[in-house]
Amino acid sequence: MINQLSWKVGGQQGEGIESTGEIFSIALNRLGYYLYGYRHFSSRIKGGHTNNKIRVSTTQVRSISDDLDILVAFDQETIDVNYKELNDDGIIIADAKFIPKQPEDTKAVLYAVPFTDIATELGTSLMKNMVAIGATSAILDLDITVFEEVVQEIFGRKGRQVVEKNMQAIRTGFDFMKKKLGNIQKLQLEKADGKKRMFMIGNDAIALGALAGGCRFMAAYPITPASEIMEYLIKKLPAMGGTVIQTEDEIAAVTMAIGANYGGVRAITASAGPGLSLKMEAIGLSGITETPLVIIDTQRGGPSTGLPTKQEQSDLMAMIYGTHGEIPKIVIAPSTVEEAFYDTAEALNLAEEYQCPVIVLSDLQLSLGKQTVEPLEIDKVEIRRGKLITEKLPEIENKGYFKRYEVTEDGISPRVIPGMKNGIHHVTGVEHDETGKPSEAAENRIVQMSKRLRKIENIKFKTPVHKNVPHEEADLLIVGFISTRGAIEEAMARLEKDGIKTNHAHIRLIHPFPTDEMMPLVKSAKKIVVVENNATGQLANILKMNVGHAEKITKLLKFDGNPFLPHEIHTKCKELF
Amino acid sequence: MATFKDFRNNVKPNWCPGCGDFSVQAAIQRAAANVGLEPENLAVISGIGCSGRISGYINSYGFHGIHGRALPIAQGVKMANRELTVIASGGDGDGFAIGMGHTVHAIRRNIDITYIVMDNQIYGLTKGQTSPRSAAGFKTKSTPEGSIEQAISPMELALTAGATFVAQSFSTDLKDLTALIEAGIKHKGFSFINVFSPCVTYNKVNTYDWFKENLTKLSDIEGYDPSNREMAMQTLMKHNGLVTGLIYQDKERKSYQELVPGYKETPLAHAELQLDEEQFDKLVAEFM
Numbered sequence A: 001m002i003n004q005l006s007w008k009v010g011g012q013q014g015e016g017i018e019s020t021g022e023i024f025s026i027a028l029n030r031l032g033y034y035l036y037g038y039r040h041f042s043s044r045i046k047g048g049h050t051n052n053k054i055r056v057s058t059t060q061v062r063s064i065s066d067d068l069d070i071l072v073a074f075d076q077e078t079i080d081v082n083y084k085e086l087n088d089d090g091i092i093i094a095d096a097k098f099i100p101k102q103p104e105d106t107k108a109v110l111y112a113v114p115f116t117d118i119a120t121e122l123g124t125s126l127m128k129n130m131v132a133i134g135a136t137s138a139i140l141d142l143d144i145t146v147f148e149e150v151v152q153e154i155f156g157r158k159g160r161q162v163v164e165k166n167m168q169a170i171r172t173g174f175d176f177m178k179k180k181l182g183n184i185q186k187l188q189l190e191k192a193d194g195k196k197r198m199f200m201i202g203n204d205a206i207a208l209g210a211l212a213g214g215c216r217f218m219a220a221y222p223i224t225p226a227s228e229i230m231e232y233l234i235k236k237l238p239a240m241g242g243t244v245i246q247t248e249d250e251i252a253a254v255t256m257a258i259g260a261n262y263g264g265v266r267a268i269t270a271s272a273g274p275g276l277s278l279k280m281e282a283i284g285l286s287g288i289t290e291t292p293l294v295i296i297d298t299q300r301g302g303p304s305t306g307l308p309t310k311q312e313q314s315d316l317m318a319m320i321y322g323t324h325g326e327i328p329k330i331v332i333a334p335s336t337v338e339e340a341f342y343d344t345a346e347a348l349n350l351a352e353e354y355q356c357p358v359i360v361l362s363d364l365q366l367s368l369g370k371q372t373v374e375p376l377e378i379d380k381v382e383i384r385r386g387k388l389i390t391e392k393l394p395e396i397e398n399k400g401y402f403k404r405y406e407v408t409e410d411g412i413s414p415r416v417i418p419g420m421k422n423g424i425h426h427v428t429g430v431e432h433d434e435t436g437k438p439s440e441a442a443e444n445r446i447v448q449m450s451k452r453l454r455k456i457e458n459i460k461f462k463t464p465v466h467k468n469v470p471h472e473e474a475d476l477l478i479v480g481f482i483s484t485r486g487a488i489e490e491a492m493a494r495l496e497k498d499g500i501k502t503n504h505a506h507i508r509l510i511h512p513f514p515t516d517e518m519m520p521l522v523k524s525a526k527k528i529v530v531v532e533n534n535a536t537g538q539l540a541n542i543l544k545m546n547v548g549h550a551e552k553i554t555k556l557l558k559f560d561g562n563p564f565l566p567h568e569i570h571t572k573c574k575e576l577f
Numbered sequence B: 001m002a003t004f005k006d007f008r009n010n011v012k013p014n015w016c017p018g019c020g021d022f023s024v025q026a027a028i029q030r031a032a033a034n035v036g037l038e039p040e041n042l043a044v045i046s047g048i049g050c051s052g053r054i055s056g057y058i059n060s061y062g063f064h065g066i067h068g069r070a071l072p073i074a075q076g077v078k079m080a081n082r083e084l085t086v087i088a089s090g091g092d093g094d095g096f097a098i099g100m101g102h103t104v105h106a107i108r109r110n111i112d113i114t115y116i117v118m119d120n121q122i123y124g125l126t127k128g129q130t131s132p133r134s135a136a137g138f139k140t141k142s143t144p145e146g147s148i149e150q151a152i153s154p155m156e157l158a159l160t161a162g163a164t165f166v167a168q169s170f171s172t173d174l175k176d177l178t179a180l181i182e183a184g185i186k187h188k189g190f191s192f193i194n195v196f197s198p199c200v201t202y203n204k205v206n207t208y209d210w211f212k213e214n215l216t217k218l219s220d221i222e223g224y225d226p227s228n229r230e231m232a233m234q235t236l237m238k239h240n241g242l243v244t245g246l247i248y249q250d251k252e253r254k255s256y257q258e259l260v261p262g263y264k265e266t267p268l269a270h271a272e273l274q275l276d277e278e279q280f281d282k283l284v285a286e287f288m
């Protein structure tokens, strides 16, 4: 019996690889297993190798696994590209149609199963992925009735016959494989708890978090890997009176969101690196006009078009410092799907409370990785609107303006939205006085600039650093952000077994940097490894800049487009001792 | 009820004496009063340029944004609060160079706002470079030998982009301009008004006298019918775009707001932000 399994399906893009993975994982999720799926894809729609690697476990997993138990191959390329990941007792099940060749240097066993032929015989070769699911189920000794519900949901619209045919394909694949295996049953999965849990990608959680956090308008321009956020919200917002506008470009998206926030609705925009580059000037506008704004950046491989469908965390510096001039800005970085939900909702609060741009920094692995999620609780989501005035305002004499930029101790000024009587004031990206009127006076400049920057000095954010710190004095502190969390956690467990006292800090409030939280952890560690998916070590540099101790810090960088695997972190950290 | 004086604030414009933009400001103030607005129900969103300063000179809510982006900001404001009257405005460089993409798309999107361009065929604020409205051969600091590019025809462009309200005016025709802005505000959909607004400092060719000599009033053309798009296009071509008045209006097409599925009658800005448990559970169940 095993309590954890790694399964991968691969073939040519556009061949139904995605749906194979999807059906398999939805069914297993319903049985109560924890899933973690990561898709390897290219920006082509058809053609090119694609695969979907899914980890199944009886406990929560947040990382791709190092190895592989079962490889389902629809072509030889899938075998050639992926077989090295297979365990010694791994299994390849491949479509007999392409006459699969067993690679020499692996102990994994290859079974040729006539996926295509069985499917064609049953009506259409399109169902070959169902046959593959059946064959997989035989290896794992799964009760295939679990697929009935899923197949019904997916093909129900197409009629009962289609549903029945697809189930038949699963059954035939199952029976065929059972016969082949005889009484060999190497990979029997431990039973899961049967609990119903959500199964979603990070972008789903971001979008749901936006809804829960009161977002009622979104303006966006499609881009990988951010589009799912707008696609989800356009389905859900109309029922709440709101909508999504697909704009002509990202500059329009961000400025429209600024206009909407100024107008009084909670509005967001989302994009990836190329779009964020276009939004930079507007981010400064939000900063100087103190207009709330939430931007989601789902990072992907840069620069320029870079690696559009690959994992990277290289926008960090640009998100902290991007836009000319100096503004207050908040950058938060959720490290799990659950946090992506709560943080997006909270970002909408922070934007209104601090009246500044808030960037929610995600990355491709978090945004698109599909996983089982612990229950999300709506009661934990608050709506806080800061110094927004909703009650009647006193009369202002002589056409004076409302002091929208009143200088206050905490730097945050009362805010009104258009339509309010006696609240008229001017808003401009030009330096201005307390009423918003342009002013170039040196004294005013200092007062207003300081007021704005002061706002976020004492920012309240619940968990600026996710800490797993079993040791007061540690041999090693591993630091990361966003989706590296799962791989670091697994590496840490192995390091502990090796006798290396390891602490883990995952930074969630990127800017302003949580120096006070990080300083003791840095001081009490002998060595520090900063794990990040970029080529220059941006997080490590920020850490050095804020807490010093450069001599202790080692950069562990990966920028080949792929997420970190636990063993890579484990090996590199171990080498330091 | 507010009068045009209520739309005046106590900020002194920093435009050059004689600048065409003064009359555009006055026309907006008059039109706002004439259609019965209160200052707090008007939001003027402007771009960057001499013209862009206009939002600071009107007693209403105002947002002076970034160069070329008045339109998306204005559309965002309107989407947030459909009860507000939203006017976007800026220069010819703002709307037809850096912001041209937004202009075309705002026209075809047809959100119910009014866009007023102060067209002086030059970049005023940056002290006299060529604009996409400068005629071929026009000499400026950036085209010392004369512009070798073709000028844009904003009105023709608007017609081909699917505009539902297209008008042009001359800033000295205060009465006509005011009436057009009123009509634009009342129009259900995107109303686009291009105003010849001379720059007395940097444009010595397209002067007040030049416009007086070269403009034709549509009201003087017998049988002109602003509901006829084909006639509108032909007339513009015939007069090289130098006409004033209501060029085209489509009263049938619904505005964006009227077409958005589910879009509430009450302003989104006043929407309930909290999801109740039942709503949330339903959303969550879809992921199980």
Ligand SMILES: Cc1ncc(C[n+]2csc(CCOP(=O)(O)OP(=O)(O)O)c2C)c(N)n1
Pocket (backbone or CB within 6 Å): B048, B049, B050, B051, B052, B067, B090, B091, B092, B093, B094, B095, B118, B120, B122, B123, B124, B125, B126, B131
């Ligand atoms: C992104 C950006 N680029 C350039 C500028 C400089 N700039 C300010 S206004 C302007 C052009 C002004 O011309 P127009 O829009 O016709 O307005 P006018 O001053 O003539 O009213 C330029 C190029 C800027 N503010 N922002």
Ligand code: SF4
Pocket (backbone or CB within 6 Å): B014, B015, B016, B018, B019, B020, B021, B050, B051, B120, B124, B125, B198, B199, B200, B201, B202
């Ligand atoms: S420079 Fe030209 S456009 Fe600018 S204020 Fe002076 S006259 Fe008007």
Ligand SMILES: [Mg+2]
Pocket (backbone or CB within 6 Å): B049, B091, B092, B093, B118, B119, B120, B121, B122, B123, B124, B131
């Ligand atoms: Mg101009």
